[in-house]
Amino acid sequence: MDTSLSLFGDYQVIHNYLPILVFIIFAFAFAIGTLIFSYLVRPNKPDPEKLSPYECGIPPMMDARERFSIRFFIIAMLFLLFDVEVVFLYPWAVVYNKIGLYGFVEMMLFIAILLVGYIYAWRKGALEWE
Amino acid sequence: MINLSLLTPEIIVLITALIVLILDLLPWRGRKVLLATVGVLGTVGALLITMGQWDLREEAFYGMVAIDNFSVYFKALFLIICTLTILLSINYITRGGIDLGEYYSLVLLATFGYMFMASGTDLITIFLALEILSLAVYILAGFMRHSPKSNESAFKYFLLGAFSSAFLLYGIANIYGVVGNTNLKDIAQYLSQEAALKNPLFLAGMGLLLVGFGFKVAIVPFHMWTPDVYEGSPTTVTAFMAVGTKAASFAAFLRVFFYTLEPLKGQWVPVLWLLAAVTIIFGNTVAIYQKNIKRMLAYSAIAHAGYILVAMVAGNDLGSSSILYYLLVYSLMNLGAFGVVIIVEKKEEENLTISDYRGLAYKHPMLSAAMSLFLLSLAGIPPTGGFVGKFYIFSAAVSGGYVGLAIIGVLGSAIALYYYLRIIVYMYMYDPEKEFLDGPVPFFSAAALVITAIGTILLGITPARILELAHYSISYLGH
Numbered sequence: 001m002d003t004s005l006s007l008f009g010d011y012q013v014i015h016n017y018l019p020i021l022v023f024i025i026f027a028f029a030f031a032i033g034t035l036i037f038s039y040l041v042r043p044n045k046p047d048p049e050k051l052s053p054y055e056c057g058i059p060p061m062m063d064a065r066e067r068f069s070i071r072f073f074i075i076a077m078l079f080l081l082f083d084v085e086v087v088f089l090y091p092w093a094v095v096y097n098k099i100g101l102y103g104f105v106e107m108m109l110f111i112a113i114l115l116v117g118y119i120y121a122w123r124k125g126a127l128e129w130e
Numbered sequence: 131m132i133n134l135s136l137l138t139p140e141i142i143v144l145i146t147a148l149i150v151l152i153l154d155l156l157p158w159r160g161r162k163v164l165l166a167t168v169g170v171l172g173t174v175g176a177l178l179i180t181m182g183q184w185d186l187r188e189e190a191f192y193g194m195v196a197i198d199n200f201s202v203y204f205k206a207l208f209l210i211i212c213t214l215t216i217l218l219s220i221n222y223i224t225r226g227g228i229d230l231g232e233y234y235s236l237v238l239l240a241t242f243g244y245m246f247m248a249s250g251t252d253l254i255t256i257f258l259a260l261e262i263l264s265l266a267v268y269i270l271a272g273f274m275r276h277s278p279k280s281n282e283s284a285f286k287y288f289l290l291g292a293f294s295s296a297f298l299l300y301g302i303a304n305i306y307g308v309v310g311n312t313n314l315k316d317i318a319q320y321l322s323q324e325a326a327l328k329n330p331l332f333l334a335g336m337g338l339l340l341v342g343f344g345f346k347v348a349i350v351p352f353h354m355w356t357p358d359v360y361e362g363s364p365t366t367v368t369a370f371m372a373v374g375t376k377a378a379s380f381a382a383f384l385r386v387f388f389y390t391l392e393p394l395k396g397q398w399v400p401v402l403w404l405l406a407a408v409t410i411i412f413g414n415t416v417a418i419y420q421k422n423i424k425r426m427l428a429y430s431a432i433a434h435a436g437y438i439l440v441a442m443v444a445g446n447d448l449g450s451s452s453i454l455y456y457l458l459v460y461s462l463m464n465l466g467a468f469g470v471v472i473i474v475e476k477k478e479e480e481n482l483t484i485s486d487y488r489g490l491a492y493k494h495p496m497l498s499a500a501m502s503l504f505l506l507s508l509a510g511i512p513p514t515g516g517f518v519g520k521f522y523i524f525s526a527a528v529s530g531g532y533v534g535l536a537i538i539g540v541l542g543s544a545i546a547l548y549y550y551l552r553i554i555v556y557m558y559m560y561d562p563e564k565e566f567l568d569g570p571v572p573f574f575s576a577a578a579l580v581i582t583a584i585g586t587i588l589l590g591i592t593p594a595r596i597l598e599l600a601h602y603s604i605s606y607l608g609h
Binding site: 052113116121123124 | 150151152155
């Protein structure tokens with residue numbers, strides 16, 4: 001038995017995650033290595049244009065850290081909710097032929113519950129900007 | 131097998147919650163009463179179906195959910211709590227200006243979470259149930275949007291609740307890392323090997339689970355959020371979470387520790403012994419100093435979690451049945467005591483200090499009599515259910531060989547007598563200085579008080595039947 005893993009004994013599960021650990025180490029090493037290498041070989045000629053943050057190509061207008069309306073939060077939350085719904089629909093659509101009527105009914109129930117939430121948000125005026 | 135039909139009670143509660151949410155959108159003035167009616171009908175219907183599931187012993191969703199007597203007992207308890215909470219809330223939330231349809235919907239959704247806490251047989255199901263109920267109760271705690279105290283309460287509960295969820299989840303992750311599975315049955319199977327009992331990762335996971343559950347049932351030293359949250363929340367919500375959340379967390383706590391982690395008893399019993407002793411002593415002594423009745427009841431709720439821990443430590447047949455018995459009695463008497471507080475409380479947090487109860491008996495003799503009954507039951511005076519429950523717990527501790535802990539528990543109850551009786555003294559031995567209520571006692575609140583009072587007395591006079599049910603519930607755990 002490998003003594004370096006004695007804390008975990010011979011628990012197979014831990015061994016299964018070893019590739020992930022190796023992968024993480026390699027990812028960090030690659031990123032840090034690239035930065036160090038480019039720092040060593042590149043010419044260094046900074047100017048204000050180069051140092052400014054990239055904002056879709058336009059010159060930045062102001063500081064990004066400002067207060068914005070709470071209405072954005074509601075919109076963002078609703079977007080998140082219904083976006084996740086769509087994410088669930090994709091795998092369902094892919095295996096639809098295999099799961100048949102049961103899968104169809106189940107997804108309809110899922111959508112029905114979300115629909116209640118949608119009607120609720122709509123009637124409560126969460127979708128109105130004013 | 132999925133066996134969706136076994137989950138009919140849960141599905142009814144969920145659909146009721148959605149119907150209430152939709153009904154509230156109707157442009158009709160009388161709809162508020164309708165919402166409560168629909169809510170009560172839904173929970174009572176679910177309660178009847180749940181009772182029909184007694185002795186069924188089935189599994190659903192491929193072993194993620196169990197319909198055994200243990201979960202049926204607890205689900206019936208949660209549905210009773212939910213019904214009583216709705217009855218107590220009808221008048222209160224109208225008076226408080228928070229009569230929104232979401233209120234009932236959230237109470238029902240929290241109950242939905244409670245039910246899965248009792249029936250979940252997979253750590254993931256239990257965690258999901260905990261999140262469902264917590265999210266609903268966080269919102270309920272902050273339901274008085276214009277009161278800074280209510281906001282503070284919701285915020286504190288949310289932060290500490292999220293923190294405790296993290297503990298629980300980390301514990302689950304550790305256990306999963308060792309066992310490779312989150313199902314309670316598989317974990318129990320894993321623990322049947324001798325070597326598994328000494329695995330440090332698994333023990334760390336178990337400790338983290340203990341902390342996570344400790345937060346939710348509010349045992350010292352994980353109780354810090356309780357007084358502030360209980361004080362700031364709307365009183366109906368305080369009653370609901372003091373009773374429901376505590377019982378639901380105990381349900382999952384019991385299933386995980388009594389069934390799955392039973393082979394590790396040698397490790398967790400000494401810890402629980404210490405926690406029980408500290409909880410009883412701390413909860414009862416600090417309760418003496420409280421001036422606000424909701425804070426006092428919060429500390430009393432902490433102390434009562436300590437008594438239940440005593441029975442968990444004892445762990446014998448009587449001990450485990452008395453936990454279920456005590457949780458039922460505790461729910462009824464605590465809902466009753468909070469019910470009186472709810473009726474007497476006025477807008478702007480008036481009538482919430484203990485000295486406000488001065489002379490209540492001369493204006494409202496029935497209300498004071500009910501309050502005295504609930505307080506005496508909480509203190510453990512015969513012939514109430516509280517006495518019988520405590521008697522079972524402490525005799526279980528003695529016969530289990532934990533005489534020291536039983537002595538601490540009895541001493542704690544003696545201290546508790548002081549702060550419970552103080553309210554009775556205020557009610558009966560002083561002259562009234564003011565009018566307490568603006569009108570007569572609201573009908574639905576009175577009905578809830580009558581139900582809880584009858585329950586408290588009946589459980590004190592004829593405890594054998596319920597104790598037998600409790601015994602059958604817990605002895606089938608995990609079969």
